[in-house]
Amino acid sequence: MKPAKNLPYPFLSLRNIGQLLVALCLFWSDGSYATAPRIAPQMFGEERKADIIAYEIAPLVTTNQTDGGLAIAILSAAFNASGQKLIIDIVPAKPLAKYALLNNDVVAMIGESQDISAKEKNQFLAEAFYLKIGRHFYFKPNWKSAFPWQSSLTDLKGLRYGGLSGTEQLTYKAAGIQTQEGDVRGLFEKLRNQELDFIGVPDLVAEFWINKAYPKEQQEFVSVNGIAWEQPLYIFFAKTNPRSQELYKAFVTGLDKIIKNGKYQEALEKVYGRQQLPADFISRLQRYRANTR
Amino acid sequence: MKHLKTALFFTLTFLTTAVFAEDISVVSPESVGLSSPRLENISTLIRSHVAEKKIAGAVVLVARHGKIAYFEPFGEADIGKPMQKDTMFRIASMTKPLVTVAILQLYEEGKLLLSDPVAKYIPEFARPKVLEMLPPGSNPTFRLVPAKREITVKDLLRHTAGLPYNFAADWYPKNRLYRQMYELYQDAGISSGLYETAGTIGEMVKRLARLPLARQPGEVFEYGMAADVQGYLVEVVSGMKLDDYLRERLFKPLKMNDTYFFMPVSEKPRLSALWKTNWHGKLDKVSDGLHQEGAYTYSPSYQYAGTKTFLSGGVGVTSTAYDYFRFCQMLLNKGELEGVRILSRKTVELMTETNHIGALNATTLHDDGWKFGLGVAIEADRAHNVDSGSVGTFEWAGIFSTRFSVDPKEQKITLFLSQTHPFNYHFELWDKLLVLSSSSIAD
Numbered sequence: 236m237k238p239a240k241n242l243p244y245p246f247l248s249l250r251n252i253g254q255l256l257v258a259l260c261l262f263w264s265d266g267s268y269a270t271a272p273r274i275a276p277q278m279f280g281e282e283r284k285a286d287i288i289a290y291e292i293a294p295l296v297t298t299n300q301t302d303g304g305l306a307i308a309i310l311s312a313a314f315n316a317s318g319q320k321l322i323i324d325i326v327p328a329k330p331l332a333k334y335a336l337l338n339n340d341v342v343a344m345i346g347e348s349q350d351i352s353a354k355e356k357n358q359f360l361a362e363a364f365y366l367k368i369g370r371h372f373y374f375k376p377n378w379k380s381a382f383p384w385q386s387s388l389t390d391l392k393g394l395r396y397g398g399l400s401g402t403e404q405l406t407y408k409a410a411g412i413q414t415q416e417g418d419v420r421g422l423f424e425k426l427r428n429q430e431l432d433f434i435g436v437p438d439l440v441a442e443f444w445i446n447k448a449y450p451k452e453q454q455e456f457v458s459v460n461g462i463a464w465e466q467p468l469y470i471f472f473a474k475t476n477p478r479s480q481e482l483y484k485a486f487v488t489g490l491d492k493i494i495k496n497g498k499y500q501e502a503l504e505k506v507y508g509r510q511q512l513p514a515d516f517i518s519r520l521q522r523y524r525a526n527t528r
Numbered sequence: 529m530k531h532l533k534t535a536l537f538f539t540l541t542f543l544t545t546a547v548f549a550e551d552i553s554v555v556s557p558e559s560v561g562l563s564s565p566r567l568e569n570i571s572t573l574i575r576s577h578v579a580e581k582k583i584a585g586a587v588v589l590v591a592r593h594g595k596i597a598y599f600e601p602f603g604e605a606d607i608g609k610p611m612q613k614d615t616m617f618r619i620a621s622m623t624k625p626l627v628t629v630a631i632l633q634l635y636e637e638g639k640l641l642l643s644d645p646v647a648k649y650i651p652e653f654a655r656p657k658v659l660e661m662l663p664p665g666s667n668p669t670f671r672l673v674p675a676k677r678e679i680t681v682k683d684l685l686r687h688t689a690g691l692p693y694n695f696a697a698d699w700y701p702k703n704r705l706y707r708q709m710y711e712l713y714q715d716a717g718i719s720s721g722l723y724e725t726a727g728t729i730g731e732m733v734k735r736l737a738r739l740p741l742a743r744q745p746g747e748v749f750e751y752g753m754a755a756d757v758q759g760y761l762v763e764v765v766s767g768m769k770l771d772d773y774l775r776e777r778l779f780k781p782l783k784m785n786d787t788y789f790f791m792p793v794s795e796k797p798r799l800s801a802l803w804k805t806n807w808h809g810k811l812d813k814v815s816d817g818l819h820q821e822g823a824y825t826y827s828p829s830y831q832y833a834g835t836k837t838f839l840s841g842g843v844g845v846t847s848t849a850y851d852y853f854r855f856c857q858m859l860l861n862k863g864e865l866e867g868v869r870i871l872s873r874k875t876v877e878l879m880t881e882t883n884h885i886g887a888l889n890a891t892t893l894h895d896d897g898w899k900f901g902l903g904v905a906i907e908a909d910r911a912h913n914v915d916s917g918s919v920g921t922f923e924w925a926g927i928f929s930t931r932f933s934v935d936p937k938e939q940k941i942t943l944f945l946s947q948t949h950p951f952n953y954h955f956e957l958w959d960k961l962l963v964l965s966s967s968s969i970a971d
Binding site: 273274278279280282290291298299326327328329330331333334337338355418420421424425428444447448449450 | 668670680711714
């Protein structure tokens with residue numbers, strides 16, 4: 236600011252003093268916006284804090300179904316049976332769910348046994364509540380003669396098997412089968428492109444993926460009779476969370492209730508249909524539940 | 529009968545070519561201030577690359593003052609099949625400027641503002657988190673911090689939304705952040721669009737929106753998935769599928785008659801094969817289907833195989849040199865071509881003449897000294913390693929080795945379309961082509 240004309244420095248005119256006051260007012264005013272901020276958090280509604288976190292395993296755990304998929308429907312039913320209404324958030328990637336659990340952002344996480352390391356195991360209370368039923372699939376156009384499966388993995392000696400990352404491969408290797416790991420998309424694509432002879436994928440996951448990615452070739456992906464493997468889904472409660480004991484007990488009690496009153500079976504049949512559902516599904520699940528305690 | 533069929537095939541091929549050649553007039557270079565002998569240097573350069581089996585073939589087009597002065601096919605489009613002027617190419621990331629124009633049309637219609645948060649239209653983007661890596665050995669390996677602000681439509685158009693490609697993990701192998709982003713993308717089924725992808729772009733973008741950003745919004749030029757978000761944004765705001773929108777609002781008005789998301793089966797013979805080169809004489813045709821190389825997954829068949837439901841705004845389009853020339857000429861004409869206005873002059877100026885990344889540099893493809901407008905890089909000065917000949921030139925490229933450059937000062941367009949993988953070798957070829965194109969100016 237220049238000194239006003241005809242006044243010896245440091246004297247200021249009234250006009251200059253006014254300008255200075257306005258400038259000071261602006262300097263000390265709160266915030267740097269000429270108006271309100273254009274983007275405020277309130278524009279997007281209230282943020283809901285989740286109690287439980289899960290990662291997407293379509294169609295078992297998915298944001299694309301209103302009930303969150305079969306596994307989430309069972310989980311919710313179990314909590315509801317104990318009078319607990321919880322917020323379950325489904326994130327698109329496993330590391331984000333694990334992060335929320337380790338960071339104590341949530342009470343519990345839904346996942347598989349390999350999601351928790353041996354070192355971390357003591358930090359969580361685990362309860363199995365669903366079984367992924369693995370089945371073998373081959374691609375019919377790649378087989379001029381019949382697929383050589385009869386009853387045992389040794390029938391498939393010398394073939395190339397693809398399993399989901401982190402799933403068991405040793406029994407295949409022991410039977411003389413070459414093994415590869417991958418994700419669902421990669422396994423199906425390699426199967427179709429003759430880079431693999433057969434793959435092992437959970438039945439509902441396979442059905443979902445075939446319908447989505449190969450709608451015109453659904454009949455060409457053939458499921459081999461019999462269960463290839465099974466893998467439980469767990470809910471892991473963080474012991475350090477003050478609500479974990481209460482919610483763990485509520486969940487176990489609720490799960491017992493829905494198994495007993497037939498609601499669990501109903502939920503399964505709604506998705507599977509009676510034909511494909513293994514008759515002993517619940518007794519298989521109970522074995523895992525007993526083992527985790 | 530067989531001979532009759534063959535004769536018919538060749539007659540039809542000839543007629544198609546004849547009609548195409550007749551439609552597109554190529555003027556004498558001298559009539560538009562270019563030098564024929566100097567343009568011939570381009571032919572020598574490309575021929576030598578074909579002869580050395582660095583590339584199988586290419587189409588190069590140079591136009592000035594609205595007229596094509598150089599339009600040459602070189603080598604093969606497929607095994608035993610010569611390259612034609614109307615050969616079709618997977619233009620990959622040259623899709624991005626097309627989608628940018630779509631967004632800007634909606635902007636001009638008052639349907640969105642560039643300052644709008646993306647979450648206004650795609651709520652899954654609300655309250656983004658940013659990924660920060662923790663020291664090696666930490667468990668978890670990263671932490672999530674709230675973004676300092678929401679990402680905006682402009683962040684998408686200038687690649688400051690913090691959305692890298694998964695294969696950035698290969699570009700920067702020592703950077704743990706990109707490796708972590710790659711793992712998150714893999715887990716979440718995030719597709720670059722460069723291979724057959726099931727589902728829709730909307731489904732994928734909603735998953736992407738729930739992942740953390742790699743950078744704080746606005747702070748880093750991070751080339752990648754933003755154009756796919758733009759593509760879905762076009763769908764949300766216009767209420768049309770992206771392919772329908774582009775066809776009705778851009779391709780048809782500009783008479784880009786050979787430009788598609790998923791090409792009709794009848795056009796497939798016109799699509800160039802994709803080739804893999806080692807730049808030292810080994811050149812192989814890439815077979816259809818998925819190819820995985822490190823963090824990079826690609827497939828030559830993604831534009832005619834699979835479910836054909838995934839409309840990638842980042843890489844999904846096939847086109848020809850002539851069609852893309854028409855798009856470039858529209859931009860060079862400040863939004864209009866042959867009496868059809870696509871964008872206003874003011875919006876084209878905002879897109880192609882305005883630096884939107886401040887002190888950042890558009891280093892993907894180029895070098896320090898290149899800035900970024902909206903959907904295109906802009907040469908800000910000539911004192912660096914990639915020189916188009918003029919300040920103000922704007923350009924972009926595609927990962928299967930396609931590239932365009934528009935020089936408003938000289939009223940010149942340069943287009944190079946090839947189909948060669950990997951892309952990295954082509955920087956040298958492109959930089960030389962830019963020099964040859966600008967040095968062909970003779971007025």
